[in-house]
Amino acid sequence: MEVKANSPIKFDEWQEPQRILVILAHPDDPEFFMGATIAMWIQQGHKIDYLLLTKGERGLSEEYPNGEELKLVRQREQRSAADVLGVGEVDYFDLPDGFIEPSFENRKRLTAELRKRQPDIVVSSDPQTFFHRFYINHPDHRAAGLLTMEAVFPGAGNAGFYPEQLARGLKTTRICELWMSLTVDPNITLDVSDYWQIRFDALKKHASQIGDPASFEQKWNERRQETAESDGLYYEHFRRVILRV
Numbered sequence: 001m002e003v004k005a006n007s008p009i010k011f012d013e014w015q016e017p018q019r020i021l022v023i024l025a026h027p028d029d030p031e032f033f034m035g036a037t038i039a040m041w042i043q044q045g046h047k048i049d050y051l052l053l054t055k056g057e058r059g060l061s062e063e064y065p066n067g068e069e070l071k072l073v074r075q076r077e078q079r080s081a082a083d084v085l086g087v088g089e090v091d092y093f094d095l096p097d098g099f100i101e102p103s104f105e106n107r108k109r110l111t112a113e114l115r116k117r118q119p120d121i122v123v124s125s126d127p128q129t130f131f132h133r134f135y136i137n138h139p140d141h142r143a144a145g146l147l148t149m150e151a152v153f154p155g156a157g158n159a160g161f162y163p164e165q166l167a168r169g170l171k172t173t174r175i176c177e178l179w180m181s182l183t184v185d186p187n188i189t190l191d192v193s194d195y196w197q198i199r200f201d202a203l204k205k206h207a208s209q210i211g212d213p214a215s216f217e218q219k220w221n222e223r224r225q226e227t228a229e230s231d232g233l234y235y236e237h238f239r240r241v242i243l244r245v
């Protein structure tokens with residue numbers, strides 16, 4: 001099938017079940033950035049785990065004024081949201097929310113994690129400065145994307161990086177693809193209309209962050225109408241980098 005660059009597709013390219021690792025900054029980022037795609041991939045038989053770099057303790061509100069308590073709430077909410085979609089493990093680095101550093105130390109730690117887990121596909125968020133033309137991208141989203149990119153390439157697959165990790169038994173990776181969500185420069189657009197509802201059901205589990213569920217639902221439906229293309233379908237956009245076939 002000849003697909004024009006970035007024309008919407010129903011994605012079913014992977015013949016074998018893939019092990020997909022989603023690396024993002026905060027609890028709720030996976031569902032907000034790409035929840036419908038996650039649901040679709042799981043339904044297609046792929047296995048998805050999350051590695052979140054913070055526990056989101058700065059998402060405070062009147063109802064949740066304590067960061068340490070909020071960490072526990074958000075982990076519970078994230079587990080419930082992941083269960084709606086069928087995600088496997090949800091793990092955390094517990095870096096300070098709002099202050100993720102794209103440091104060499106964090107890159108090394110993430111590289112070790114990739115070498116331990118050996119995913120086929122890695123997904124993160126584009127480390128861009130702006131998105132949707134009007135918004136400043138959160139510094140943690142930028143840092144998470146940057147760290148992931150740098151750990152995938154040139155870190156995890158290259159024996160010259162962190163040889164001490166290999167000496168203690170870890171193996172270099174053979175990651176096939178890197179996908180970046182939250183991008184203004186997509187090269188692949190997925191028609192995930194069939195998964196709009198399940199994504200919304202997962203998002204609702206993040207009760208500490210979405211406020212009143214009824215007004216969230218109303219806002220969300222308005223947003224769907226705004227973002228839906230003229231054909232009424234719902235898309236998620238990515239920058240897809242194929243590293244090896």
Ligand SMILES: [Zn+2]
Pocket residue numbers: 025026029138141
């Ligand atoms: Zn976030």
